[in-house]
Amino acid sequence: MASDTASPRRKPDPVTAKGERRRAPYRRRLRSRIIVSFALLGFCLTALFAFATNWTRARVENQLVEDVMNRNIDEYAMRFQLDPSRSPDLPFQQIRAFAYSKDKFDRVREERPEWAAYAPGNYSVSGVDEENKPFSYKLAVRKTPEAWFFLAYDMTESVRGEAQLNRALLISVLVFSLLSLVLGWWSASKVMKPVSDLAARLRAYRGGTSEPEPLAPRFPDDEVGQLAQALDDYSSRLTEVVQRDREFNADVSHELRTPLAVIRGATELLLARPGLDEKVLQRLQRIQRAEQQCTDLIGSLLLLSRNERGQGSSNVARVGEQLLDAHRAQLGGKPLELVLEGDRDLVIDAPESALSVALGNLIGNAVKYSQEGSVRVRITGNRVDVIDSGPGLSAEDAAKLFQRGYRGTHAGHSQGGGIGLSIVSRLCDLYGWQVSVRPGDQRGVVATLTFAPA
Template sequence: MRSRRKLRFRLVVSFALFGFGLSALFAVASLDIRTRVENQLITSSLQDEVDHLNTQVLEHPDRAPAFDIVKAASWSDRTIYKAPLTWQNLDTGVHDVYEAGPDGRQRHYKLAVRRKDGIISFLQYDVSRDELGKRQLLLAVIGAVFLFGLLSLALGLWLSRKVLKPVTQLAERLRHFRKNGKAEPLAPHFADDEVGELALALDEYSNRLTAMVERDREFNSDVSHELRTPLAVIASTTELLQGSPDLTDKLRERLKRIERASRQATEMIEALLLLSRAERRGPTRGETTEVAKVASDVIESQRPQMRDKPLEVELVVHSSLSVNAPASVLSVALTNLIGNAIKYTLEGTVTVLVEKDRIDVMDTGPGIKPEDAERLFQRGVRGEGAGGSGAGLGLAIVRRLCELYGWDVSMRPRADTNGAIASIVFQ
């Protein structure tokens, strides 16, 4: 495994260098902008002043020249009336004065006033050019901020891609494993840093998960073999016993019950194994399963539950319906639905209705509440009146089988009378 700096250390160093570099660039740019603006303003001001001075000397060589940037004048208390009207009542200090300049535009001046011993002195400085420089500096700084913002975005994208590249590679390898269906060690491909530790933890988790799946697969295989063998013996033995000529009708009926029970157990084992592997398997040789026939067999297998009950079970077939699923799966689902209807119905009728795309099991029992219809398909939940029998797993198994084959199973209360309707819609 390659040895590198920790990812946290690289992030800290990268952002520290990034911040230092960006601050240094901004400082250099600010100083450069300030220097350029100052030089430009000073050059422009001096050039304008010397041009004005030259013009005054040429036009009036006998007069003392006046200056626009700085002007000075002094008056006494008796001659102060000669000063501009806005200056005459100003106290000692520095004042902001806004007057029209030689070009007729409003300009901003700083006016220093000193009153002492009857002499009043004024010193005027034109700050309009400084304000122009400030505006130019502000615009330049805003432009620099925008430029450095774009530079920061570009550098941030580059740094994030560089620093987070190992994480992206780890995600790509995980997606590659998912596509190929096999897991390979991740840790050897990454450095000895946080991402490498994550890859090592994922390898350990994958090994534990693989071992657990393998144990589950072996357990299912062992259970399937160990349970199917005695059930096959029971089925063959009952078949042989039924062929005996000296059997009484009562014994023959009991042997049929044993045969039906062993067949149901075999079907339940097969369905549970399919659920444990989340494996959808269709009937052999492309055959389909006739829903009405399976429903009829289930009804016959459930007749012992109707003893001592004023209850009738009828099968109504409105349309022929076949599904692409093993008969054992359909039998397990219908056994739970029809068996529940018979168990909860003390008297009346249980009707199994086969339509062109669905099968409905309607009973005349106590019914269910609309808000409990979906909850009954959860593990461990039993309907009202269940007593102490059952673990509340039958409908949960039916739901899982239907989800495996893309069917829609539901329950709802009857609208015409007491009772409930359990439905499987085949899609």
């Protein structure tokens, strides 16, 4: 394999043709987002309205009460100064007035120390009485050197009303939030129905005819209709591209098979002649193997272009031995041992052409980058391990090994376009196999081809 030598103490994790993809994070459906947005909008608006209502009520009520108390305590003080012996007649039942002359200041400090401590102004006082009942009142304080005046405005009923109003506002927030949720659900259903219909029709085309029915006529001339029109245009262009690709692949396959058939026939005729020279015989056999490899590759590529599986079954050991024999004839004196080990009876549900291309690329890379030592093809269970003694595998190579056109660090000036492992990956996707590579125990690379269970 084309790769750097990895440290035996720290090796990259095995890399597979499918294992590099990461699943996108889960996103909430658009319909759910619309419903949640409506519910949050309803809740925020009603909560804001409830807060504004309560704040306005409290502010207005407090301002009105303080205005009444200020006017009454001023009137009370004026009447007291005109006739200290007579208590002024106040027309409000909720108001109690208290006036203390200078000689009674000490009495106030003893009986009502909290009142005596207040400076002139308005105050809110709350607590519980001797019967453990809550009370609340507003207290207006006016102090002169000659007299102290206190005006108490009973707010107990107002506080109870405020609590009832708060409960009513809370219930209103909950009710309107629920109504917003229902409205959001209904609106999302209406808004998303055309989009859902469009998605359903697109799913129905999966695996259907090559010329799907146009989508745009089934939708109104709005945003969804424009999207359907754009999808129709894209589908039309994509269908044309796929059709041209299939026609090109079929034409290439047909045109290449004709000269290959000629080569095969001529080679078989030459091999049938008696008394051939050993070197001529070897070259003819090499031509014959090359013709078979080209035929297998063309057949596999044609099936890949059509996304169709070939029919047939293959003995893995027999195909592996044929591939190793072909590479033994091409070693050219390289001190490299090619060995087949393990189970000889493994049969898979795939044509020999597909297995030959997939396994041949793994073996070919192992032979190419191993200058000495051995390349072992080990068959165990339902998998094949190709173990080489090459330079190893770097983390950078491992991350990009199955990308089309990528050539490893050790590729150098060797021949090849970097598409062999990409073809292997596509074959694995087509037949349900798995391919992976990892560093060897000492050096080199172990490439594993795992077949789908029967």
